[in-house]
Amino acid sequence: MIHPTKSRDVIYFVSAKKDAMNRKYARWWLFTLAGVLLLVVAAVFSLTVGEADISLRDIIPVLGGKEGMEYFILTEIRIPRILLAFAVGGSLSLSGAILQGIFRNPLVEPYTLGISGGAALGVALAIVAGLHLSIGVIMLPLSGFTGAMATIFLVSLLGFLRGGADINKMLLIGVMISFVASSSMMFLMSVTTSENMHGIVFWIMGSLDEPNQMLIRLTLITSLAGLGVSYLFARPLNALRLGETKAGNLGIDSKTTIRILFLLASLLTGISVSVAGVIGFAGLVIPHLIRIVAGSDYRFLLMGSFLGGGLFLILSDVIARTIIAPNELPIGVITGMAGGILFIVVLYNIRSTRRHGI
C-alpha cells in the first residue's frame, strides 16, 4: 500500500499538491467569468427585444444621448426589468441550492417546499390589510419574508426535526402548504374589496413588471448580499452532504449553520415573491443543470446557481414578452413548464442516486 520507492513517492506528492490547489482555484475563476460573460450577453440581447425596435448598435448611442423615447424605454423599462429578472432568478436559484444542501435532496426548492406559497400568503395578507399603503411599500417584502420563515419553520418542525429527514413527507407537506396558502389567498380575494383583489391578482400572476424602483434596488442588493453570505457557508454545506453528525465531527456547528441558511433562504425567497409573485421551479432547474456542468461542490454550485438563475429568468422573460406579442405571458408559465417536467425526470431517476445523497 505504500509506494515501493521513496523518491518517486516524493515527486508524486509534490506535483500533486501544487497541481490540486491551482487547478480548483483557476477553475473557479474561469467558471465564474464564463457565467458573468453569458449573463452579460443575455442581458444585452434582452435589451434589444421588445415592441420598440432598438438594435444592438443603437444601444450605446441611445444610452449616451440621455434623451428621447428610446432612452426612456431602455432606462425606465428594460434595464430595471432585466435587473429584476437577474436578482429574482439568482435569489430563487440560490435558495434552491441552499435548501437542497440542508435537506440533502435535489428536489427541494422554495416552490416545492411551499415556501413561495407561504411568502405569497404573507404578501396577500399585507395587501388586504393595506399595510403597503399605511406603513409603506417595504411592508410587502417584509411580509413575504415573514411568510417564508413561518413556512420553513413549519416544514422543518413537521418533517425534518421529528422522525429524521423523511423527504417524501416533507415534499408532501410542502405541496399541502402551497394548497392551503393558495386557498387562503382565494378566500382573501373573495372577501376583500375589488380594488385589493385586482392588486393581488395582478401580482400573483408572476410578473417582472415592477414599477417601484426602490423594491428593485432592494431585491438586487439582497440577492448580491445573499450570495456573499452563502459563500461563508460553502464549505460547511459541502460537509453537510456527509450528514449532520459527520459535519459536526468535522467541526461544523450544524444547527447554527442550518438556522442561518434557513433565514437566508427565506429572506431571498420572501423578497423575490413579494416583487415578482410566485415563480416556480427556478430553484430546481438551475442547480440541477449546474451540478451536471460543474459538479456538486458548493463553491461552484452557489455561484453557478446564482448566475445561472439570473440568466434563466432573463431569457424566460424574453420569451414571455415575445411569444404572444403584443400580449405578455406570465413568466411563471415558462419556468413552471420547464421545471415541472424536469421535476418528474429527476424524481424518476432518483432511485439510483438517492443512496449517495446529492
Added chain:
Amino acid sequence: MASDYLVIDKLCCGYGSGFSLKEVSLTLSKGSFAGVIGPNGSGKTTLFKGISGNLAARSGSVTLQNTRLSELIQREKAKRVAVVSQFPDVADITVEDYVLMGRLPYREMFQFFETRHDIAVAHKFMRLTGILPHSRKPMTQLSGGEQQLAAIAQALAQEPELLLMDEPTSHLDITHQVQILNLIQRLNHETGLTVLMIIHDLNLAAEYCDYLVMMDQGRIYQQGTPSEVLTYKNIEEVYKTVVVTRNNPLSGKPAIFLVSESVMRKQRK
C-alpha cells in the same frame, strides 16, 4: 500528568428515558491504543457519543489534556478529536475533496479554498493510507475497504490528539481488517496518536490493543490488559457464551475459540 491524557470521570449520558451509561470512568495515557468491547447494547457507541459530544452528558465529564471537551466549541473540538464510523458517510465527491474536508476545523472565515498547507497535509495522509492513487476517483466508486481508508485519512487530516473509531473494520474482509489495524497501530507507535476503538472481534482486540475496556449494561465490567480482561470467565459472564481461551503462539496474546452446541453436548457426555 502524562498518564492522565484522556480522563472520563463518572460519565452518565443516554437517550430520553431509555438506555444510559452509568457512571463510566476511564483514564488513558498519551499514546495508548485502547479497545472497547462488549455485547450489542452494552453502551459502547453511547460512550463514544458521550466522548465526541454528539450526546450531551447528564453528569460527569470528559477531559482531554486537562481541557473539558464539553467546554470547547465544535471547531476546537474537531482539532483534537476525530471520529471514524463503521460505515463512512460518503457523497459523490472525489477522494481528495473528501480527505480535504478533514481540514475544515482549520479554515478561516473568508477562506473558500484550501491552503497549500491543507493540501500537503491531506496528501500526506492519503499517501500514508495508500489511497493517493485513487485521489481523483469519486468516493462512491471505491470499495468498502477503500472508503474506510479514505475516512481514516480524513480523520487524520484533522491532526487530532484522540482518534475515536467505531467498529472501523467489522464489515470488511480480513485483508482490509488487518491492513487498517496495522496502519492504525503504526500511526499509534510512530506518532503517539491516542486511539480508542470499538471492536467486536475479540481476537483482533487482543492482538492489536494494549488496553481493553469491557462493557456490560452501560457499565464498565472490567478494564486492563488483554490478558486481564479476556479471561473465559469474563467473556462467559458478559457475553453469555461458552468459549475456550488459549494464547496466540506468536504474540502470546489471548485468543478466543467459540464452542458450538453439538460439541458442548459431546463434551458433557
